[in-house]
Amino acid sequence: GAVVSQHPSRVICKSGTSVKIECRSLDFQATTMFWYRQFPKQSLMLMATSNEGSKATYEQGVEKDKFLINHASLTLSTLTVTSAHPEDSSFYICSASVFGGWEEKLFFGSGTQLSVL
């Protein structure tokens, strides 16, 4: 099946620094990519939807200036957490959608555990 590669899998950073997370579709071109956040023992919450070459659409309550999303190609989307603070510590996961036949399929990355000290 299709593979979505997400890096890094784990990152620890100091408060105030910026962290970039990459999401790549390895063997297909993703129509759309999604970014989710998951706090401990909570559900995955959609942060933003991005389409190649256009600005991301952010969910209500997600700061677009803090969570910068770049979707420069059909195979790569990046999420940059700017000026990270301890409350940004969370599990971030991306997914990519592709149309196969008559249906749209979703494939998820393996996630990034962000810890901000």
Next chain:
Amino acid sequence: KQEVTQIPAALSVPEGENLVLNCSFTDSAIYNLQWFRQDPGKGLTSLLLIQSSQREQTSGRLNASLDKSSGRSTLYIAASQPGDSATYLCAAVISGSRLTFGEGTQLTVNP
């Protein structure tokens, strides 16, 4: 706004037992409903996808049902194994590929 709830939050069973995980959603106008498996600190593995026009889907020991009118879906796992231990998430799709996830059921299958 779509809300998805999963019951129970955690479940521990002996190996070999059949079990049912429950998922309910508030907006019946769904495009499809999906069940995922999540292992600790890892991504999601898609298990089953039920289109809104379907009643159930089966894959191996897994069977998922969908009742749109009542806003419910169940995931049935037959003959559970320790390797089935994971968190199971259901997600409802209203449009496009935007998923609304439940909080998950953490399953432990004891040898």
